[in-house]
Amino acid sequence: MTYILNNPDVILRLTGQHLYMTLTALVISLAIALPLSLLLLRSERLANGVLGLLGVLYTIPSIALLILLLPVFGLNQKSVIVALIIYTQVILVRNMVVGMKGVPAYILEAAKGVGMSGWQSWRRVQLPLAMPVIIAGLRIAIIVAIAIATIGAKFGAGGLGTLLFDGIAQNRYDKIVAGSVVVVLVAILLNRLLITAERHYQKRHGS
């Protein structure tokens, strides 16, 4: 604890790096997952294939995946961000597909029947109804990303993992504790934020 209080600048810098990696990865991951899930909605077989493949990627240990990525992206944040995108993809896509498929066909037919175009029906009916499930996926993805990003320190990407690895190397117990505490705090904070958003959508269902 005293380490955090005595080195606010270090903590701030590392937290900044950590958040930068995590959030950049999530934004890109979302941007890929959204069109991908819309495509998968069109074909059950394609969906099973792609989700299966993403699921397999998810099971690769993070150190192994990073080592595989290094030759392509270099010993820096890029490799870590790409790894995070790969890991979060399956979570985001699966929740988007499940969420949008979960909207009953008759509701979508009602949307069509009142004269909504395909885009209007998606934007005004299907997406908002899928939102709680999508946000739930985002919550899991963020926690996974924050956790995996700590390993980035080993690969020249900085972030809060630096404290953990330095602490281990230097036998500095205070650094290890400081790193762990801040990682957990960041995770809890972002999670809280998304729970609030989820509540907002659920309240709109009147349930």
Place this chain on the structure above:
Amino acid sequence: MSAIRFENVSKQFANVGHTAVADATFAVAEGSFVVLLGPSGCGKTTLLKMVNRLIEPTSGVIYLDGQDSRAVDATTLRRQIGYVIQQIGLFPHMTVAENVAIVPDLLKWSKEDIAARVDEMLALVDLPPAQYRDRYPAQLSGGQQQRVGVARALAGDPKVILMDEPFGAVDAITRIGLQDALLQLQRRLHKTILFVTHDVEEALRLADKMVVMKDGRVHQYDTPFNILKNPANDFVRELVGADDMVRQLGLIRVEAAMQPLPPDFTHNGQPTIPQDSSLRQALSLLLGDGVTTLVVTDGAEPVGVLTLRQIQRYRE
């Protein structure tokens, strides 16, 4: 000109052996209430959905106001046709007001016009706007949801309204209340309504004319009274219960069978019945009260008398 005209309309779904709708030809007059009646799977929903092009016919043409319905863009067409689907289909994430506002909003009405229209529609279906506007569908009873469904279908002021078993999912009492409300609405609004049901009583109660269907074919298209009097075949006879006297009496108004007041008429305690009630209601009152004569009234004014003998005679 007919509001809706079906001309040799057929629908054959891909990979399905039988024809869902086979060669339907009939015309629906503007402002009339037409009920599609038939057993489950006979093609009622399919026929209905071809009107707003949720399903495209395999062959044949549907004319709306004399115009081939394919001449208009499908979304534009649907915004001009009210639609109540079989499962109600309110949008659960929108308030009652937002649900009712959908079509006016798609038609790009102004905010003020939409707000006024929503309140007007809710009042029309007997849901006080101040109380219901901001509720979500999950916070309404089944019957109230049905009313919102009807309000949503009416909101864009369509001339034609399609209703697919709109009262299918509510209990018998609520259902009769909703039917009454719909009949009252129709007396004021004079919409052209296509209404699907497989409930014979509901059909007889609501219809100006009935389309009786089986296996995709239209077996008879006529007024309820004519169908009960002269069913086209054994299927229709059995489906509508044409041999059920009481059912037929339900379609004849008291004033058609009553006798004028005798000159020496004095009203001493006989039960009264309004002249636009059915003979079935009259019969029930006669039997229930154990009397021989009813006094028929127009408002509070006695206008005639009705006896069991006259009801029997009218049957023949």
